[in-house]
Amino acid sequence: MTERELIERARDGERTAERELYETHVDRVYRLAFRMCGRDDLAQDCVQETFVRAFGALKEFRGDAALSTWLHSIATRVVLNALRSVERHERRAEPLEAADRHERAPEPPEPDLKERLTAALDRLEDHYRIVVVMHDLEGYTHDEIGSALGIAEGSSKARLSRARAMLREELSPFAMEWMG
Amino acid sequence: MSEETRGHEPDEQPDERIGELLRRHAGLYHDPPATPRDAMWARIEAARGQAEGGGGGVIPLAPRWWLGALAIAAVLALGIALGRISMRQATERQGPAGSPVVEAPAEREPESGTARPGGEPGTEAAPVDLAVAEPEPEASPEAAPARVTPRPAADADRRAPSPEAPARATGSDLYRLASQQMLGQAEALLLQYRSDRAADRMDPTVGRWARDVLSSTRLLLDSPAADDPGMRALLQDLELVLAQIVQRTGQADPLDDAMIDRTIENRDLMPRIRGAIPAGVGAI
Numbered sequence: 001m002t003e004r005e006l007i008e009r010a011r012d013g014e015r016t017a018e019r020e021l022y023e024t025h026v027d028r029v030y031r032l033a034f035r036m037c038g039r040d041d042l043a044q045d046c047v048q049e050t051f052v053r054a055f056g057a058l059k060e061f062r063g064d065a066a067l068s069t070w071l072h073s074i075a076t077r078v079v080l081n082a083l084r085s086v087e088r089h090e091r092r093a094e095p096l097e098a099a100d101r102h103e104r105a106p107e108p109p110e111p112d113l114k115e116r117l118t119a120a121l122d123r124l125e126d127h128y129r130i131v132v133v134m135h136d137l138e139g140y141t142h143d144e145i146g147s148a149l150g151i152a153e154g155s156s157k158a159r160l161s162r163a164r165a166m167l168r169e170e171l172s173p174f175a176m177e178w179m180g
Numbered sequence: 181m182s183e184e185t186r187g188h189e190p191d192e193q194p195d196e197r198i199g200e201l202l203r204r205h206a207g208l209y210h211d212p213p214a215t216p217r218d219a220m221w222a223r224i225e226a227a228r229g230q231a232e233g234g235g236g237g238v239i240p241l242a243p244r245w246w247l248g249a250l251a252i253a254a255v256l257a258l259g260i261a262l263g264r265i266s267m268r269q270a271t272e273r274q275g276p277a278g279s280p281v282v283e284a285p286a287e288r289e290p291e292s293g294t295a296r297p298g299g300e301p302g303t304e305a306a307p308v309d310l311a312v313a314e315p316e317p318e319a320s321p322e323a324a325p326a327r328v329t330p331r332p333a334a335d336a337d338r339r340a341p342s343p344e345a346p347a348r349a350t351g352s353d354l355y356r357l358a359s360q361q362m363l364g365q366a367e368a369l370l371l372q373y374r375s376d377r378a379a380d381r382m383d384p385t386v387g388r389w390a391r392d393v394l395s396s397t398r399l400l401l402d403s404p405a406a407d408d409p410g411m412r413a414l415l416q417d418l419e420l421v422l423a424q425i426v427q428r429t430g431q432a433d434p435l436d437d438a439m440i441d442r443t444i445e446n447r448d449l450m451p452r453i454r455g456a457i458p459a460g461v462g463a464i
Contacts, residue, residue: 019221027215034212044216045438048223052434055228082435088427089439114208117201121209136202137209164195171198 003067011058018055025068026051028138029075035133036079036126037086046082050075065147072148076130083126113174120170128163135160231380355405359415360457362396366418367453369393370444373425377437387426394422414456417447 003024009017029050033043053074054061061070121129130149134140135156140148145156202209369389376382397419406412421443428436444450 015225022221022224023217026217026220030215030220031212035210038210040213040216041442043212044220044223045435047220048227049434049438051220051224052227052231055224056231078435081433085433085435085439089424089443114205117205118209132202133209136199137206161195164198167198167202168195171201 004063007058007061007063007067010055021067022051025071028068029071032072032075032134032138033079035137036083036130038122042082042086046075046078049078049082053078069144069147072144073150076148080126080130113171116171116174117167120167123170124163124166128159128166131156131159132163132167230378352404355400355403358396358403359400359405359411362393362400363414363418363453363457365393365396366422367450367457369425370421370450370453373440377441390422390425394419394426397422411456414452417443417449418453421447421449 001020003021006017006021010021026047030043030047033046033050034040037043037046050071054071061067121132124132127149131145134145134148135142142153142156142160145151146153149156151159369386372383372389373386376386397415400406401412401415401419406415421440424436424440424443428440
């Protein structure tokens with residue numbers, strides 16, 4: 001059965017068709033959500049929300065673009081919203097946990113390249129980080145990234161370039177190591 | 181995406197080496213575990229079922245929350261006032277060792293509600309009296325005495341250990357009562373919030389209600405009611421959830437809702453609230 005047929009059936013409320021569409025796309029959506037959130041519970045929330053929204057709006061899907069493109073445009077919005085919510089939540093919780101944090105041991109003074117890389121990625125603003133994650137870690141094309149984020153392909157490239165420049169700056173102490 | 185397009189495009193960027201580095205170490209950054217397909221599908225089905233079911237049969241609470249908020253504010257205000265009185269009385273009973281201030285305690289009985297003959301030249305009671313007479317914000321003249329007066333008196337009779345004990349017992353009991361009433365309000369609010377969520381709608385009064393309960397919670401956090409570590413922790417957790425609900429209202433976002441739900445669940449908020457409210461005390 002083609003994807004178009006599955007979509008038609010899912011529109012008619014056939015749960016097996018929905019399940020099949022879910023099985024086809026869930027891996028990439030989950031991977032993207034997990035890469036961005038770094039937490040399984042939040043990633044699962046995002047996936048759930050993405051598919052609930054998608055199935056709810058399937059009647060409005062015209063089929064001009066591939067279903068995966070449409071699904072990813074929902075997923076990226078959901079993920080970015082979730083990260084904003086978490087940030088708000090953590091800002092709110094911060095005073096309550098401040099005492100705990102003060103008692104924690106300080107960070108190791110000399111992180112290695114891998115730790116530095118992880119920290120540098122975490123510090124990128126989300127709209128840069130998502131481009132790096134999609135392109136360099138998950139292998140999306142700029143065309144796909146542009147469609148998912150609702151930006152031009154050129155803007156995706158520009159964001160990636162900017163993000164990499166920021167990473168290069170952060171990783172400059174290790175230049176010898178990564179420049180080879 | 182086809183395998184062809186999944187490959188990385190030829191990159192004209194000068195930072196391609198960074199790209200290579202990232203790809204080489206891709207497994208280090210939030211490497212996803214195996215996709216929990218079945219678990220997530222079950223959640224999706226449950227969420228859709230809940231949305232379609234509309235949480236039927238849940239009867240929304242009447243929005244009389246402001247009565248409760250008013251009563252809580254009144255109880256708090258009275259508690260603060262009585263606390264000050266008790267401190268003053270204790271000071272007076274300690275006698276002249278401190279300062280030559282206090283004579284004629286009857287003049288300062290606040291229950292009379294009449295003007296004191298204070299301000300007489302030669303007395304230095306003015307600062308204390310001013311503190312007592314100072315109107316507390318949000319005090320409600322009709323609600324406070326009716327709800328509060330009998331209980332401290334009964335407690336005071338039971339204990340009666342020393343001359344100053346009744347006044348002290350009165351203050352702490354008032355704070356306890358205020359806490360219980362506020363927790364009753366919070367429980368009702370959270371139930372309302374959950375039933376609205378289940379019905380996929382949100383009563384606009386919930387936001388205002390949450391704001392008022394949040395104000396009361398913060399007042400209590402700054403009061404002797406929070407001296408008890410258990411109560412303090414409960415109030416702090418409640419403050420967090422209420423702040424989330426206040427922030428959420430107006431721009432509904434399912435992820436915000438999920439986070440609120442998780443905070444309520446993870447912190448065992450409902451059982452703890454119910455555990456802190458004795459039978460018979462509930463939302464006003």
